[in-house]
Amino acid sequence: MTGSLDVVGLGPGAPAHRTRAAEDAVRAAEVVIGYRSYLEQCADLTGAHQVLVPGGMGAEQERADDAVHAASCGSRVALVSSGDAGVYGMASLALSVAAALPPDQRPAVHVVPGVTAATAGAALLGAPLARDFACLTLSDLLAPWDAVEARLRALAATDLALALYNPRSSGRPWQLGRAREILCEHRSGDTPVGLVADAGRDGERVTLSTLGSLDPSMVDMRSVVIVGSAATARFGDWLVTARAAEAAS
Amino acid sequence: MTGSLDVVGLGPGAPAHRTRAAEDAVRAAEVVIGYRSYLEQCADLTGAHQVLVPGGMGAEQERADDAVHAASCGSRVALVSSGDAGVYGMASLALSVAAALPPDQRPAVHVVPGVTAATAGAALLGAPLARDFACLTLSDLLAPWDAVEARLRALAATDLALALYNPRSSGRPWQLGRAREILCEHRSGDTPVGLVADAGRDGERVTLSTLGSLDPSMVDMRSVVIVGSAATARFGDWLVTARAAEAAS
Numbered sequence: 001m002t003g004s005l006d007v008v009g010l011g012p013g014a015p016a017h018r019t020r021a022a023e024d025a026v027r028a029a030e031v032v033i034g035y036r037s038y039l040e041q042c043a044d045l046t047g048a049h050q051v052l053v054p055g056g057m058g059a060e061q062e063r064a065d066d067a068v069h070a071a072s073c074g075s076r077v078a079l080v081s082s083g084d085a086g087v088y089g090m091a092s093l094a095l096s097v098a099a100a101l102p103p104d105q106r107p108a109v110h111v112v113p114g115v116t117a118a119t120a121g122a123a124l125l126g127a128p129l130a131r132d133f134a135c136l137t138l139s140d141l142l143a144p145w146d147a148v149e150a151r152l153r154a155l156a157a158t159d160l161a162l163a164l165y166n167p168r169s170s171g172r173p174w175q176l177g178r179a180r181e182i183l184c185e186h187r188s189g190d191t192p193v194g195l196v197a198d199a200g201r202d203g204e205r206v207t208l209s210t211l212g213s214l215d216p217s218m219v220d221m222r223s224v225v226i227v228g229s230a231a232t233a234r235f236g237d238w239l240v241t242a243r244a245a246e247a248a249s
Numbered sequence: 250m251t252g253s254l255d256v257v258g259l260g261p262g263a264p265a266h267r268t269r270a271a272e273d274a275v276r277a278a279e280v281v282i283g284y285r286s287y288l289e290q291c292a293d294l295t296g297a298h299q300v301l302v303p304g305g306m307g308a309e310q311e312r313a314d315d316a317v318h319a320a321s322c323g324s325r326v327a328l329v330s331s332g333d334a335g336v337y338g339m340a341s342l343a344l345s346v347a348a349a350l351p352p353d354q355r356p357a358v359h360v361v362p363g364v365t366a367a368t369a370g371a372a373l374l375g376a377p378l379a380r381d382f383a384c385l386t387l388s389d390l391l392a393p394w395d396a397v398e399a400r401l402r403a404l405a406a407t408d409l410a411l412a413l414y415n416p417r418s419s420g421r422p423w424q425l426g427r428a429r430e431i432l433c434e435h436r437s438g439d440t441p442v443g444l445v446a447d448a449g450r451d452g453e454r455v456t457l458s459t460l461g462s463l464d465p466s467m468v469d470m471r472s473v474v475i476v477g478s479a480a481t482a483r484f485g486d487w488l489v490t491a492r493a494a495e496a497a498s
Contacts, residue, residue, distance in 0.1 A: 012362075016270035019260065019364060084368045091372070092379035092492045099484035109487075111372035113261075113364045115268060119333045123340070123360035130341035131391075132400060134383035134409060142380075142493040151381060154407040158400055160383060235348035238358075243309075243341045244391040 002107040003030075005071035005098065007091045009084040009114025010041050014200035017120065018042075022112050029078035033067045038080045064093035071098075071107035084116035088137055088165055118163035121196035121224040124206050126238030128194060128226050132160050138175045139166035145175065152179055156186040161241055162227040169221035176216040176225070183227060184211050192228040192239045195219055208234065251356040252279075254320035254347065256340045258333040258363025259290050263449035266369065267291075271361050278327035282316045287329045313342035320347075320356035333365035337386055337414055367412035370445035370473040373455050375487030377443060377475050381409050387424045388415035394424065401428055405435040410490055411476040418470035425465040425474070432476060433460055441477040441488045444468055457483065 006025040011017040026032060026045040033053040039046070046052060055063040067079040067090075081089035091111045098109050122129040134155050140148055155162060162183075168176045183191070189212025197205040197220060207218060211227065219225060232241040255274040260266040275281060275294040282302040288295070295301060304312040316328040316339075330338035340360045347358050371378040383404050389397055404411060411432075417425045432440070438461025446454040446469060456467060460476065468474060481490040 009368075011268065014270075016273070017268045017362065019266045019268055021263075021265040024265070084364070084372075086368055086371045086376045086378055087382075088379065088492070089376075091376035092489050095375050095484065095487050095489045096491075099487060099489070111376065113266065113368045113372040115333070115362045115364055116368055119258075119335055119362045119365055122335045123333075123362040126344050127335045127338075127340035127360065129335055129384075130337065132383065132385045133336075134381065134404075135378075136381045151407055151409065154403065155383075155409075158403040158407075160400065160404075235344065238344050238348060240341050240344045240348070242345070243337070 003071040003075045004108040007085045008112045011115040012120035012200040034080035068097040084114045117224040120199045125194035128239040130241040137165040164225040168219045194226040197223040252320045252324045253357040256334045257361045260364040261369035261449040280326045283329035317346040333363045366473040369448045374443035377488040379490040386414040413474040443475040446472040
């Protein structure tokens with residue numbers, strides 16, 4: 001008999017920003033699988049009666065395979081991601097692996113949504129994503145940079161607020177600076193930008209900047225970068241995008 | 250002495266998808282303000298010791314004014330929205346009202362993020378938002394339709410997955426059909442589409458369709474419509490967008 005797999009979004013970091021459904025899924029699991037730091041993020045929910053399977057960074061396919069295999073063999077499994085597991089998380093891989101199994105070996109799969117980095121970061125900044133926005137990853141590990149740049153260019157011209165995921169890491173040091181150049185071709189240098197690092201975790205940092213003065217070296221892989229639209233204004237320490245729009249963008 | 254205002258996202262509907270921070274903010278409030286059905290959504294958290302201020306649909310500015318005023322006068326206030334209060338929610342209005350007050354009358358404002366309809370709907374469909382995506386409202390109450398259409402056209406051509414908020418209501422019956430036409434100019438009629446109504450509530454409905462066969466009359470104002478990208482496939486009952494991209498979009 002097959003088991004079940006919950007693909008769980010743990011939210012931005014702090015336990016207070018997890019949903020009860022996410023907590024229940026982790027507590028009820030016999031096997032909990034996740035990147036090491038995501039297992040730490042839910043360590044208060046797990047115990048000695050559970051099998052914990054920590055994975056390395058970049059080993060997403062292996063984790064998805066392991067999680068689906070354990071569920072296929074009858075276990076109740078939770079595969080955990082930070083944020084929302086359906087946004088640059090593990091849900092896509094896990095569902096793809098499960099769908100490839102013969103029906104009689106396919107476990108029940110549920111995706112448990114969570115608070116994603118874009119809205120967690122936005123909440124700390126005010127309300128920069130109050131109207132239309134896009135989430136875009138600057139990582140070129142899963143897509144060629146040309147494809148990332150083409151999307152960014154189109155979005156820059158569309159005047160949506162943007163949440164940039166995976167903006168910078170030691171192995172991808174120049175992409176954010178290049179993204180800034182492209183954005184500046186279409187948007188004013190005064191456009192508000194908010195940087196949020198380690199939202200809801202120890203060391204949380206919120207920095208306000210502008211497209212013109214953004215310093216990429218202040219950004220790391222644990223950050224989300226939120227770029228305003230023409231309707232985004234700075235009110236003191238808040239970034240606020242007006243809900244109403246007047247003209248075609 | 251001024252009080253405080255928590256602008257709280259209650260998530261998609263079911264109590265299990267609320268965060269603890271959201272629940273704590275509602276429980277701790279002296280005054281809870283929200284559109285009638287959102288107060289019902291958190292009725293298990295409120296009690297006779299609290300002042301509940303239900304508002305009518307469309308009276309968002311009045312609610313924001315009331316909430317900020319009560320907090321300015323010293324109360325601890327929670328202003329509740331479904332989903333995430335920073336995404337087409339009350340955070341933008343409330344922060345704008347608070348920012349306009351003199352500093353000595355300005356309450357402390359915190360935005361408490363929640364699970365937004367896009368990712369709640371996506372979780373029920375599988376993982377259609379696993380890579381880059383945009384959230385776009387089809388409501389022309391706060392922006393002229395020309396502006397909505399211009400954005401939709403640009404996004405349709407950019408091949409991001411899309412989450413369409415406020416897709417249709419009795420007062421806005423034709424906009425979704427027009428949006429479908431525009432999307433079909435840029436994307437294949439086979440592009441997967443998922444409709445999620447009342448996510449996490451009684452009467453939850455999940456419907457799979459395609460751009461070519463989408464029937465707008467199946468959609469109401471309590472729905473979110475998720476439109477796949479070229480990387481979105483249907484696996485049985487799941488819609489899954491591949492995390493990796495091969496070529497420029």
